Amino acid sequence: MTEQEQDLRARLVAAGVELVAEGGVQALGLREIARRAGVSHGAPRRYFPTHRELLAAIAQQGFGRLTDTLAGADALTATTGADARTRLDALARAYLGFAAANPGMFELMFRHDLLEGSGAELRRTTLPLFLTFVGLVSEVHPRSDDPAAATAALWSNLHGLAQLRTWGSLRLITGDDSIEPLLRATLDAHLGPAAR
Amino acid sequence: MTEQEQDLRARLVAAGVELVAEGGVQALGLREIARRAGVSHGAPRRYFPTHRELLAAIAQQGFGRLTDTLAGADALTATTGADARTRLDALARAYLGFAAANPGMFELMFRHDLLEGSGAELRRTTLPLFLTFVGLVSEVHPRSDDPAAATAALWSNLHGLAQLRTWGSLRLITGDDSIEPLLRATLDAHLGPAAR
């Protein structure tokens, strides 16, 4: 089954994934996606009544890939018998790595103005991922009375790092563009110094 | 000097500030801004060669207001003789308060795809603000060897909280839409528990 033969819906989403990787969110015009998929500009309407729903489907693909990336990174460290602190370290790096490797997709995924309406469904996708985060944070902070809040705070920190790095302000502040000291400061603050 | 009499450049920026508060970034069409300012769609070109430069000017206005808001909040607590930890607490709340009160403007300010080209100038605006942050963090962590990194990490955390709150995911996680526990967790993590 070649790429030409799969149904148009999947081809449109695949074209969007390509385009956002090449040219960012701006490249995700409805007609441009249709062109890339090799159909006329009216064809997507059969599967996505509106442009935003097509963008939401592309973003959902992005959330799937992020989930896979994080799950893969965690599986790698978990099999080595690493403790929760080390696993969270690897997860944090994987999160920032995904954002750095797919800046356009990462931006699309959190552009609530473009995804309005489908936001609830997308948010639900992230829930199981978040719960594994909570479990690991609970292991690091066994006496915490609100591990969900601690996890959300940590996630917000990682997310802010990812966004401000692509915005360029972190480079201005720290001088170089290495995020390593900031990541270390973040993890130390939320999880305590690494025991090494 | 009434609003009609100031020069068009300022009127266009003012119209943009109004529009982004009412309808978000999507409402900032070039023609719509011109309509609001009471001129034809070709008039802005005299002052802003391109749409993006007009958006950058509006965003710069936003950075000015954010700086004023934070400076005002800090001045308020500083005069009461509060310590650095308390001042940072107030600054953090002011930052999140600004983002919540001006969601459209806040989004515009960090939309690097729209502000590309003028980004460097905008980033420079935030620098003095950041330096006062660094000073306060240095007071809280007198033995830190890299207060700039610690400050950038804290700022990233606040920024992530602001963005994820408007995205709606924090509400999904914590149940209600109060970020108070998350803010407390953030401040405790980066600055140590509040001494009260």
Place this chain on the structure above:
DNA sequence: GAACGCGAGTAGACACTGTCTACGACCACC
């Protein structure tokens, strides 16, 4: 005082966008 020049804003054209609607080709089924 009249002519000139120039800055400021207008109006229209252009290519492009997302949405909507009518139409045609194709295929399974009775």
Place this chain on the structure above:
DNA sequence: GGTGGTCGTAGACAGTGTCTACTCGCGTTC
């Protein structure tokens, strides 16, 4: 051999950002 129904095409429509004449009013200059 018709007959629906699905799927994609093609064109119209209003709207966008950009570009290019053009007009109008005001100050300067001869």
